[in-house]
Amino acid sequence: MAMLGDLYVNATTVLVALTTLAAFALYKSSKRPANFPPGPFAVPLLGNVTSFLSKTALEVMCDLHKQYGDVFSLRFGAFNMIVLSNIQIVREALVTKAVEFAGRPMSYSGEIITEGYKDIAFSNYGPQWRYQRKLGHTAIRHFAQKEQLQKLVFSVTPQIAKVLDDLGDKPFAPKYTIGQIVYNILASLCFNKQYEFNQPELLQWIQLNVDAQTAFGNGLIADFFPALSFIPTPGERKVRKIIAEMLAFFKKELKIHREQFDPENVLDFVDSLLLTQKQALEAGEEEAEHITDTHICQTVFDIFSAGTETTTITLHWAVGLLAENPDIQEKVAKEIDDVLGRDTLPSLDDRGSLPYTEATILEVHRYGSVAPLGVPHSVMTDTTLAGYDIPKGTMVMINHLALHNDPTQWSEPEKFKPEHFLDDNGQLLKKLPESFLPFSTGRRVCLGEDFAKKEIFLLFTWLFGRYTFYKVPGKESESLLTLNKVAALTHQPVDEMEVCVKKRY
Template identity: 40%
Template structure:
C-alpha cells in the first residue's frame, strides 16, 4: 500500500515536472526569432515587448532604431513584427518588392470593422482587392475631383463653417469640431449625398463615435496581438463591438435607402455609383459578381468616409496650430492668397501652381506632423528579404513614416517648422521629393491621396483667405505634441481667436 502511494506520488511528480519542462520549452519557443531575421529586443514570453510600447509607437520605434538599427524585429504578443525606419528600406519593401509586402495582417479590431477583411484598406492583396480599389478610384475621379470638388466645397461645405466663424469674429473658439463638420460634409456629400449642421443628431453621433474610439480603441486592443484574449469579454472588447455596430448600422441604413430609390439614370454620389457597378455586373453576368455583394460595397463606403474625415481633419487641425505658432508664416500665406486670388473668388485647383508658398506650408505641415505616422501595417505575402535580412511569409511589417519625415540625412533640422525647405531659391516649389511620403508608397499607397491633396489645398486656402487665427491672450500657445490613436496623430484640444480678414 505504501509502495503504491509512493509510486503514485512519484508518477504525479514526474508528470508535474514534465509539464513544467514543457511549459518552459513553450515559453522559450514563444520568444524565439526565426534565423536570419533582423535583430531586436527579445521580449517576454506571451506578450513579447508589449510593455515597451506606448501610444506613440512611432517615437518608441525611432528610439529602438538607435540601438538595433533602422530595420529591427520586435515581438508583439504572438506576432513577429519587422519595423522599417528609413526611406531606403521602405522603398525596397513597398516599391521594389511591393507585391512581396502587399498583404495586411488580420487583427481582432480590424476584422470587426471590416467584417472579416471585406473592405479595401484592411483586406489582403488579390484580385478582389484590385477590383474594388479600381472602382473606388474611378468613383473619386467621377464624383469628387476637379470642378465637382470645388463646387462641393464652395456651395455645400464651406458656407456653413464661414457663417459660424463670422458669428464668432474676435472670439475664442475650439476649431476641431468646426473643422470636423467641414470635412464631414464634404465626405458625406460625396459618399451618400447628405449635409449636416453642427447640432445635427447624426453628426453628434459621428463625433461621439470618433471620440469614443480614440479613448477606448486607441491603437487597438491587446486582443489584436494576443488573439485568444478576444474570447474574454473585457470592457474594451464590448465597447469596440458596440461602436462598430453603431457605425456599420449607419452605413448599411444609408446604403439600403439608396438601393430603394436607385435610378441608373440619376447617379448622385458614391453609393449610387457602386450600386450601378453592381447592377452592370449582374446584367452582364460577369465573373466577379460574387465580390460585388452588398457587404463589400458598404465596406468601400465606410473606408472612404471614415478615412477621408480623419486624415484631412487632423491635417487642417495641425495647420491652424502651426500657423498660430508662426504668425509670420500665416501672414505670408495670406499675402500670397491676396495676390493670386483676392478676397472674393473661392480658390480653385488651377490656382495651386501659382501659389507655391501655400503649397510649401501644406507640405511642411504634412511632414512635421505626419497624420498617419505608422501607416497601416503590411504583411509579407511570401518569404522575402529587406536590407539583406530574411522576412518569412506572414510576418508583419510596420512602416515608420515619422522616421522618414524626421530623418536628419534628408531634412535639415527636421523638428523645425520651415516651409522654405520645399521651395527653390527663386520661390518656386521644388519637384516632388521621394523621401516625402505622408501617404505611404507602393501598391498600398493611401487610397484617398488623389482626393486629399486638392481637398486640403482648397480648404487651407479658403480658411486663410477669409480668417486669421491667433492665440488667446493670457493663455499658453497650443501644444504641438500629438498623441497617436487609431493610426492617426491627433493634436490635443486647443483654443484660438478667430478674426475675419476681409
Template identity: 40%
Template sequence: MAGTLEWISATALEYRITLMLVLAVTVMVYFMTRKRYKLPPGPRGLLLLGNILAIQNKSLFRMLIQLEKKYGPVITLNLGPIRTVFLNNLEVVQEAYVGKSVDFAGRPQTFSGLAFTEGGKDIAFTDYGPTWQLHRKLALRALKHYMKGERFQDTITEVMEAVTVEMGTETGLFDIYSYINPRHLQHHQFSSDNEEFLNVCKALDIFSQETGNGFAEDVFPPLRLYPTAKFRKFMKLNDEMLDFMYKRINAHRETFIADAQRDFTDAMLIAQKEAEEEEDQELLEQITNTHLGQTVSDVFGAGLDTSRQTLYWTVQYLAAYPEVQAKLHAEVDRVLGERRVPMLSERHKLPYTEAVLYESMRKGTVAPLSLPHSTTCDTTVAGYEIPKGTMVFANIFAIHHDPRHWKEPEVFNPERFLDDSGRFAPKSESWMPFSVGKRACMAEALAKPELHVVLASLHEVF
C-alpha cells in the same frame, strides 16, 4: 491483489516514461527542423508579454528613433506573442514597400479587425488578395469619376462658402477648430440625416481617440470567449456606424439613376449592378451589400480623421509662425481678390499655400506609423529575414524627421518645398504622409487638392 496493484503501477510508470520520451523527441524534432530566421534585432522582452510594458504610454515612433541608434533601421519588438518589425528609414521602407511591394502588401488579420470589418470585407483592413484588389480598383474608379466631374468643385465651393460666411459672423476670439472640423464641413452634405450623421462622427471620434493600444483580445486569445468592456463598447459603436452606412446605401439604391452618378456610393452601386447584369456570380459574391457598406465606411472613416488632423496641425503651425501666416495671407489675397474660395484649377497659382500644407503634413505626420502591414510570404529586408505573416510598420515620422533628408527637421519651414523662383518643387521620396507601395493611401489625389482649397479659403480669418 497486491500483485495486481504492483502490475498496474508498473504499467502506468512505463506508460508515463514512454509518453515523456515521445514528448521529448517531438520537441527535439520540432526545434531541430524548425526553420531558423535571421530576424532583425531588438530589445529583449519579457516572457509572454514581450516588449509590451516597455512601450506603454510612450510615443512608439519617437522611441524607435532612439532604438535605431542601437539596433539599426530594422527593429523587432514583440507585442505579446505578436512579432512586429519596424522599418525606420527611407531606404528600408523603399526596399520593402516599393521594391518588394507584394511581399509586404498584406494586412494582419487580427481578431478585432475581422470583427469590425465583418470578416475582412473592407479595403483598409482586408488582406492582400483578389477581393482587396477588386475593391481598391472599384473605389479608385469611383473617386476618379467623382473628381473628374463638376460635383467635386461644386461641393467644395458650396461648403467652403457656407463655412467662411458663418465664420465671418463671429466677433472677437472664436474657436476655429469647430469650423475646420470635417464633421462641420461634411454636415452641409449630410444635412438630410444630420443628427444620425453627427452621432456617427462622435462614434468615429471615440474610435480614433480611444483605440489607443489596441485590443487585449488580439494578443490574448482566451479573452475572445469573454470580451473586455472596451471591446464590447467598440463593437457597439462599429454597429452604429455600419447601420448608418447601410441606410445611406439603401436610400441611394431607391433614388439611383443609372447615368447620373452622384457620388462614391452611386459608383459602388453601379459596379454591383454591372456584375448583376453580367450574371457574374463570382464577382457578385465579392460585391455584396456588406462589401459596399464596409467600403463606404472605410472611405468615410479613413478620410475624416486624417484630413481633420492635417488641418489642426496646419492651423497650429500658422499660429506659431506668424511670418508664415502673413505670407500665406498675402498670396491668397493676391490670387483670389474679392473671392472667398479658389477653383481647384488655381492650385498652381498658390504655391506657398501648397508648401504650407506639405510642410504641415511632414512635420505633423498624422499617421506616424501608418497602418500595419503583414508579409505575404517569407521575405527579406536589409539582409534580415522576415517570416510570412509578420506584422510590419513603417515609421513615417522618423523619415519625415531624418536630418539626412531634411535640413533642421524640427523647424517648420514651407520654403523647403519651393525652388529659388518661389515655384512649388516638392521632395518626392522622403515626403510620404500617404505612405508608399501597394497599400499606400488610395485618396492622395483627392485629399491634397481638397485640403488646399480648404486652407486657402480660411485665409480671411487669419
C-alpha cells in the same frame, strides 16, 4: 511497493517532460527567427507588450529607433513585427517587393470593424481585394474631378464662414469646429446629404468617430493573444457597440439608395458604387457577383471614416502651425491675395500658381505626419529585406514620423519650413523629396489620395485667404504644439488647443 515505485517514476518522467516542453515553449516565445532584425528582449509569452504599458506607441517606436536603428523588431504574444524607419528600406519593401509586403495582418479588432474583412483598408491582398479596390477607385474618381469636387467643397463653406465670422475675439477649439466642413463634404460625397452647423446628427457622427479612435487605442488584448478572444471584455463590448451604431447608419443609407437608384442620375458615392457594380455584372465580370452589400457598406465606411478624420486633423495641424508661425501665415495670405484677389474662390486650376501656399500645405503633411505609423502591412511569403530574413506573416510598420524627420533627408527637420518644398527660385520642387510619404506608396497607397489632396488644397486656400488665426491674447508665449510630453515628442497639437480668428476682408 514496486508497482507504486514504477508509478512514481512514470509520473515524475511525465512531469519532467511537460516541464521541459513548457520551458521550451517559453524559450521559443521569446526567441527571434534566425537572421531577424534586432530588438529588445521579449518576455516569454508576453513579448514586448509590457513596453507599451507606460508609454504611447510613438514614444516606444522613437526610443527603439534611436537604440536599434532603421530596422528593428518587436514581438507581441505569438507574432513578430518589424518597424521600418528609412526611406530606402521602405521603398525596397513597398515598391521593389510590392506584392510580398502588400498583405494586412489579421486581428480580432480588425475582424470586428470590417465584418470579416469585407473592406478595402484592412483586408488582405488578393483577387477579391484587387477587384473591390478597382470598383472603389472607379466610383470615387468621378468626384475627384474639378467641377464636382469644387461644388462639394464650396456648398458647405458658407455655413462655417458664418460661424467664424461671428466669433469676434472669442477663443475657440478649431479641430471639430472647422472639422464640421470636412464631415459635411464627406456626407455630401457619400450620401448626397447636407447638415446644418451643429446639427445633432452631424455632432453624433463626429463623436462616434472620436469614440472609435479612443476605444481602439492600441487594439484589443485579443489582438495580441488570440486565445483570449473567447473572453468578452469591457473594451470589446464598447468597440462592438460603436461599430454597430456606425454600420447601422451605412446599411440604412444603402437600403435607401438601392430603392431609389437611378443609373441615369448618379448623385453620390453610394450611387456610383451601385452603378459600377451594375455595369460590371452586365459585362459578365465574375468577380462582381462576390461583391455583397456588406462589401459596399464597408467600402463607403472606409472612405467616410478615413476621409473625415485625416483631413480634419490636417486642418487642425494647419491652424495650429500657422497661428504658431504668423510670419508664414502672412506670406500665405499675401500670395493668395496677389494671385487670386480677395473676391475669388480658389480653384483647382490655381494649383501651380501658389507655390508658397502649396509648399506650406506639404510642410503641414510632413511636420504633422497625421498617420505617424500608418496602417500595418503583413508579409505574404518568406522574403528578405535590408539583408535580413523576414518570414511569412511578419507584421510590418512604417514609421512615417521617422521618415519625415530624418536629418539625412531634411535640413532642420525639427523646424516648420515650407522651404523644404521650394527650390532656390521660390518655386515648388518639380520632384518631391523621396522621404515624403504622407499617403504611403506601393500596392496599399491610400485609395482617396487624389481626392484628399485636392480637398485640402481648396479648404486650406479658402481658410487662410479669408481668415487670420492667432493665439489667444495674453497667451502669446504659450506654445500650441508642446503642451505635454507626447506633444513635445511628436510636435502634436492637442485637441483642446484654442485660438482666435478674425476675418481678413
